[in-house]
Each structure stands twice: as structure tokens, then as C-alpha cells.
Amino acid sequence: MRTVLLLALLALQSAEGSLDEKVSPLLPKPEEERWLQIPWRSDFAVARSEANRVGKPIFLWMMDGNPLGCT
Amino acid sequence: MELLQRDFIPVAANTAYLAPEEKKGRNWCESSRFLEKIIEKSGLRKQDESETAQGHYAFSAAGDVYGSINTNDPDEVLAILKRAKKEFAAARPAKVELKESSLGPESPVPEGAIVLRVFSRITPLPAGLDELHRRRNGQLGRDHLWLLKSDAAEMLSRLKAAKEADAPPALSTRLCRFHLTDNVRGESDLWGPEDVKKRSFTVAKLAETETAMTVRLTGSYAMLMTGIKVEGRPKKSEMGLEGTIEGILELDKAKGTFSGGKLYASATGWGASTFTPDEPPGKFPVKFAMVVATDAVSRQVAPQGIMNSGREQYLAPK
Numbered sequence: 203m204r205t206v207l208l209l210a211l212l213a214l215q216s217a218e219g220s221l222d223e224k225v226s227p228l229l230p231k232p233e234e235e236r237w238l239q240i241p242w243r244s245d246f247a248v249a250r251s252e253a254n255r256v257g258k259p260i261f262l263w264m265m266d267g268n269p270l271g272c273t
Numbered sequence: 274m275e276l277l278q279r280d281f282i283p284v285a286a287n288t289a290y291l292a293p294e295e296k297k298g299r300n301w302c303e304s305s306r307f308l309e310k311i312i313e314k315s316g317l318r319k320q321d322e323s324e325t326a327q328g329h330y331a332f333s334a335a336g337d338v339y340g341s342i343n344t345n346d347p348d349e350v351l352a353i354l355k356r357a358k359k360e361f362a363a364a365r366p367a368k369v370e371l372k373e374s375s376l377g378p379e380s381p382v383p384e385g386a387i388v389l390r391v392f393s394r395i396t397p398l399p400a401g402l403d404e405l406h407r408r409r410n411g412q413l414g415r416d417h418l419w420l421l422k423s424d425a426a427e428m429l430s431r432l433k434a435a436k437e438a439d440a441p442p443a444l445s446t447r448l449c450r451f452h453l454t455d456n457v458r459g460e461s462d463l464w465g466p467e468d469v470k471k472r473s474f475t476v477a478k479l480a481e482t483e484t485a486m487t488v489r490l491t492g493s494y495a496m497l498m499t500g501i502k503v504e505g506r507p508k509k510s511e512m513g514l515e516g517t518i519e520g521i522l523e524l525d526k527a528k529g530t531f532s533g534g535k536l537y538a539s540a541t542g543w544g545a546s547t548f549t550p551d552e553p554p555g556k557f558p559v560k561f562a563m564v565v566a567t568d569a570v571s572r573q574v575a576p577q578g579i580m581n582s583g584r585e586q587y588l589a590p591k
Contacts (some may be wrong), residue, residue, distance in 0.1 A: 209312035221359055224539075228394050229525070232581060241278065242286070244282040246375075248375050250371060254369055257368075258361075260283075260331070261329070264286045264287070265285075266287070267287060267577055268287040270570050
């Protein structure tokens with residue numbers, strides 16, 4: 203039973219290793235995630251209230267499809 | 274970036290939610306009414322009311338508009354930011370009384386679901402592309418995938434007494450119709466039920482304890498859409514994608530939910546959809562990575578398929 207479990211774990215680790223090698227090159231590079239360093243608010247009403255309260259202008263990025271989620 | 278971090282309240286929004294092209298589609302809440310006035314003052318929505326209002330806007334909470342533009346040129350956006358900062362400082366608007374303090378998420382993540390970030394790339398880029406095509410096709414496509422509690426329950430049920438089984442149809446159909454798409458150059462037309470020509474997905478038990486199960490998902494798929502009127506082209510054309518998917522899904526047996534997952538898909542694509550012209554000629558490789566989201570934004574922003582086909586279709590696709 204232990205041998206079977208060990209073999210299953212080894213197979214899993216091997217599969218995950220191979221999967222990581224395929225997935226990693228597709229993930230965003232740091233420069234492709236720089237826009238996330240901007241503290242985007244996702245709720246327009248919250249953003250307007252905050253701008254009103256703290257006295258700052260609003261910058262709105264509006265796209266067909268939420269720009270934080272799609273392309 | 275510093276200007277945005279320090280001097281502005283930056284907000285991202287979906288035009289289709291807050292200011293859709295069709296007037297009858299608008300919800301006319303306080304925020305939507307206010308935003309429509311901003312759009313009107315900016316002139317960014319073209320004279321024809323069927324035109325989209327997408328773009329960048331700088332304005333005050335009181336409704337003073339400092340600038341707007343629909344561009345990908347960072348210098349043009351920067352110019353608007355600088356002007357907005359200057360004009361705002363020169364005449365600080367009075368505070369206004371707001372009734373609406375939150376809109377809530379546009380489409381909340383269902384209870385018990387986990388969110389995976391989905392990335393797509395055309396890689397390797399075909400040789401011989403000109404600069405425009407290299408830039409357009411070298412971009413990164415993004416979306417969010419919801420793995421539902423009902424998918425997990427179905428998977429656990431199918432693997433209760435079997436080592437291998439067909440994957441839950443709702444999950445494999447959701448992957449095919451809404452996530453395995455070439456969105457590298459922008460928002461793609463998502464596959465309809467009739468466009469999915471092949472969908473063969475299997476799950477196999479890799480390891481199991483009293484509380485958890487690890488499952489390997491594999492599959493193959495083929496999608497084809499015809500009669501597409503690609504923007505800027507005189508003739509209708511077709512778009513296709515076919516390939517394989519593999520990955521690991523972790524299940525929490527006690528909760529009956531997914532606790533983790535990582536998927537990889539490799540496909541051959543061809544053609545373009547309405548708003549994704551400039552594809553490489555002929556057939557080209559499209560690859561996908563889906564990994565568990567760890568950021569707050571991913572739980573706030575719904576999958577593109579929900580905007581495209583509605584929440585019901587996304588959760589239980591045909």
C-alpha cells in the first residue's frame with residue numbers, strides 16, 4: 203500500500219514538474235504587470251466618494267469589458 | 274504611474290456595465306447618470322449614440338471634465354493627467370453630496386468558487402511578421418476563469434467509485450466556449466454552442482486522502498466560427514482553434530470545492546474575430562496558462578464570458 207502511495211506521489215510530482223515547465227513561460231513578465239501597481243478601484247461609486255472626500259481628481263479607464271480583467 | 278498613484282483616484286470600469294452603447298441597457302443609477310454627463314461633456318462618445326464610450330477620462334467628483342481620449346499612447350494619456358492636475362489645483366471643486374457609496378461587484382464570484390487567472394500567448398511568434406503584427410501578436414491575453422462548487426461536486430461524484438471519468442460537461446464547455454480563444458490582440462468573439470466541433474475532456478484520480486483529492490484533467494477540443502465580419506476587411510472569414518489541454522485540479526472533499534488548480538493548453542489557431550484583426554497568416558500556435566488567482570482584483574472582475582453571454586450561460590453553458 204505504501205509503495206502504491208509513494209509511486210502515486212512521485213507520478214504527481216513528475217506531472218506537476220512538467221506542467222510548471224509549460225505554464226511558467228506563459229505567465230506575465232514583471233513589466234506586463236506594472237499596471238497593477240496602480241491602485242485601481244473597481245467600484246466607480248467608491249472611487250467617486252473617495253475623490254470627493256480626499257480632494258483628488260478621478261482618472262477613469264473604461265473599456266468594453268473590464269480593463270482589469272480582460273485584454 | 275507616480276502621478277496616478279499620488280495625485281488621482283484611479284478607477285477601471287466596464288463600459289457595458291456603467292455606460293453601454295444602448296441607452297435602454299443603462300441602469301441609470303446615480304453613478305451611471307453622473308458618468309453619462311461626463312461622457313457627454315467630453316464628447317468622446319461619438320455623435321451616433323450607438324458608438325462606444327470607452328477610453329480614458331479625467332474629471333472631478335463634482336463633474337468638471339479635464340480631458341478624455343481613447344488611445345493606447347501613454348504620452349497622450351500623460352498629457353491629460355498633467356492638464357487635469359493643473360486645472361484641478363487651479364479651481365478646486367466644492368464637495369458634493371453623494372447618495373451612492375458603492376455599486377458592489379458587477380457580477381460576484383459564486384459561493385464556493387475559486388478564480389483562476391487565464392493567460393494566452395501566440396508563441397513562438399511565426400517568423401517573417403512585420404513590426405505591427407509582431408507587436409499585436411506578441412501581446413498577452415488575460416481573463417478570469419471560475420471553477421464552481423457544482424463542477425467540484427460533479428467531479429467528486431464521478432470519481433467516487435472510478436479512477437477515470439468524463440469531465441463535468443459544464444466545466445469542459447465553459448473552458449471551450451469562453452476561455453480557449455485567441456484573445457491576444459483584444460476582445461475576441463466567443464464561441465457559440467454550435468461552434469464547438471469537438472470537446473473530449475477526461476478527469477483521472479491521481480491521489481486521494483480522507484479530505485482531499487488530486488485530479489489530472491486532460492482533453493482535446495476543436496472550435497470553428499464562420500461568417501465573421503472582421504473590422505476593416507471587405508470579406509467575411511472564419512476563425513478556428515484546435516488543440517489539447519492538461520492540468521491538475523485539487524479538491525477539498527469536506528467542503529466539496531476546488532482548493533487549487535493549474536492548467537495548460539496548447540492549440541493551433543487561425544483567422545481573427547470581429548475586433549482582433551492583424552493575426553499571423555495561416556495557422557499559428559496559441560498557448561494558455563491558467564493559475565489560481567491570489568490578488569483581490571481577480572475576485573472583483575468577472576470573466577469576459579459573462580459580459581459576452583450572460584451569467585447564466587457562463588455558469589451552465591450549453
